[in-house]
Amino acid sequence: MLVSELQPGEVFQYFNIISSVPRGSGNTARIARYCMEFAEEQGLEAIKDEYNNVVIYAPATAGYEDREPVILQGHLDMVCEKEPGLVLDMEHEAITVRTDGKKVWAKGTTLGGDDGIAVAYILALLASDDIPHPPIEAVFTSDEETGMFGARGLDFSKLNSRRLINIDSEEEGFICVSCAGGVRACCRIPFEQQKPSPTEYCAYEVSVCGLQGGHSGMEIDKNRENAFLVLGSLLTDIEKKSSLCLADISGGGKDNVIPKSASAVFCVPKDEANIAEQEFDRYKRLICDELSIVEPGLTIKLEKTTLPEAVMDRIGSRRVIYVLSHIPNGVERMNTEVAGLVQCSLNLGIVNVHADHVTFRTLIRSNTTDGKEILLDKVRDFIEFAGGDVVTESDYPAWEYRRNSALRELMIDEFEKQYGRKPEVTAIHAGLECGIFAGKVPDMDMVSIGPDMTGVHTPEEMLDVASVGRTWEYIKGVLSRM
Ligand SMILES: [Zn+2]
Numbered sequence: 001m002l003v004s005e006l007q008p009g010e011v012f013q014y015f016n017i018i019s020s021v022p023r024g025s026g027n028t029a030r031i032a033r034y035c036m037e038f039a040e041e042q043g044l045e046a047i048k049d050e051y052n053n054v055v056i057y058a059p060a061t062a063g064y065e066d067r068e069p070v071i072l073q074g075h076l077d078m079v080c081e082k083e084p085g086l087v088l089d090m091e092h093e094a095i096t097v098r099t100d101g102k103k104v105w106a107k108g109t110t111l112g113g114d115d116g117i118a119v120a121y122i123l124a125l126l127a128s129d130d131i132p133h134p135p136i137e138a139v140f141t142s143d144e145e146t147g148m149f150g151a152r153g154l155d156f157s158k159l160n161s162r163r164l165i166n167i168d169s170e171e172e173g174f175i176c177v178s179c180a181g182g183v184r185a186c187c188r189i190p191f192e193q194q195k196p197s198p199t200e201y202c203a204y205e206v207s208v209c210g211l212q213g214g215h216s217g218m219e220i221d222k223n224r225e226n227a228f229l230v231l232g233s234l235l236t237d238i239e240k241k242s243s244l245c246l247a248d249i250s251g252g253g254k255d256n257v258i259p260k261s262a263s264a265v266f267c268v269p270k271d272e273a274n275i276a277e278q279e280f281d282r283y284k285r286l287i288c289d290e291l292s293i294v295e296p297g298l299t300i301k302l303e304k305t306t307l308p309e310a311v312m313d314r315i316g317s318r319r320v321i322y323v324l325s326h327i328p329n330g331v332e333r334m335n336t337e338v339a340g341l342v343q344c345s346l347n348l349g350i351v352n353v354h355a356d357h358v359t360f361r362t363l364i365r366s367n368t369t370d371g372k373e374i375l376l377d378k379v380r381d382f383i384e385f386a387g388g389d390v391v392t393e394s395d396y397p398a399w400e401y402r403r404n405s406a407l408r409e410l411m412i413d414e415f416e417k418q419y420g421r422k423p424e425v426t427a428i429h430a431g432l433e434c435g436i437f438a439g440k441v442p443d444m445d446m447v448s449i450g451p452d453m454t455g456v457h458t459p460e461e462m463l464d465v466a467s468v469g470r471t472w473e474y475i476k477g478v479l480s481r482m
Pocket of ligand 1: 114115168
């Protein structure tokens with residue numbers, strides 16, 4: 001069976017066409033051009049900007065001329081992943097789309113159902129002449145997958161709508177109404193370098209590994225341990241009983257990933273080596289017992305190592321260890337309006353030792369703007385108290401939950417009408433393009449929906465055909481009532 005023969009035919013016909021256009025992030029000029037040509041063929045006004053964002057304007061159908069306009073939005077780019085050994089230049093060559101009538105996938109590669117299905121729905125709508133709708137501003141953004149660069153660059157003065165349906169969610173029956181904003185706090189603790197004498201000092205490497213890790217937004221509420229903080233509490237304990245000087249810390253590596261492993265090199269005076277080893281053994285047992293249920297794979301080791309050429313002075317070492325074990329981390333607060341949603345959290349993901357300072361990079365996430373600011377203040381106060389300073393990077397806004405949302409009510413009502421059950425109203429503790437839009441147009445009323453997809457961003461990506469059909473009926477039903 002061919003993808004172009006699937007129902008709804010008008011949607012899969014466009015899905016099939018755009019699947020033939022290579023469109024990995026950073027390679028969106030061709031798909032943007034295709035959308036512009038489509039608009040021209042349909043006689044619709046359209047604009048393309050320097051980011052390869054495309055906006056197509058469609059007038060209301062008969063009887064809907066006095067309605068408020070609506071933005072329908074999806075992203076043009078896709079993640080290009082393939083199975084090892086597959087010979088395909090995804091920059092220039094088309095993927096091979098397959099179906100068994102129930103699912104759609106690509107042979108050995110990502111499918112780009114994320115977010116090609118949104119583009120297909122919207123093009124099918126714009127091409128139709130029998131689907132009633134208000135004025136539509138179709139917004140196709142570029143390079144969502146690598147940092148939402150299209151959405152960040154989009155000129156909202158070219159848009160009139162104050163309601164937006166984002167079609168980039170991956171589970172039918174879920175209406176997403178909020179996403180997290182974030183800011184990276186780069187914390188710096190200074191120290192002075194010292195040279196340890198080989199006759200007086202011996203060195204150790206302490207390592208923590210085998211933790212579960214996970215995504216710092218979606219999995220921050222699973223009580224997983226952060227390897228840096230476990231390392232910090234071990235060092236704190238050893239430092240209480242010995243004149244420990246730190247030389248190095250490594251581990252982690254990405255600020256949006258909970259670190260699974262971390263290690264540190266330190267030295268102690270030779271006559272304190274025994275007590276340091278005994279204290280390590282005692283505290284290791286304590287931690288392993290305490291965490292045995294939540295982190296069954298945890299391994300902690302202490303090994304003798306060669307004496308480093310330079311170490312941090314005692315005061316610097318104590319400050320660094322203090323920050324490592326006590327920096328605010330994990331879930332800070334849960335949301336009280338959306339069940340199970342984390343409201344604010346932090347993740348210490350990267351630690352780097354430089355010649356005269358250590359940097360700790362923590363990613364603060366919050367589904368409210370105020371929560372992010374409060375948490376950043378807390379980190380800043382903590383670091384300054386420990387003798388350091390903080391600079392911030394890549395601040396992006398939250399899409400806050402709205403107590404009153406006419407669009408959400410309509411989406412819920414139409415869902416109940418079509419499905420005979422209530423949808424799940426959800427929020428995610430990670431970023432979506434809606435966050436960028438909320439930052440630019442604070443009064444924009446938004447929802448995010450989409451049909452069932454699995455294995456997104458991997459060659460196992462699959463799109464559910466029946467779910468695409470039901471979601472198509474749902475979108476049409478909503479538009480007819482707008
Ligand atoms: Zn997406």
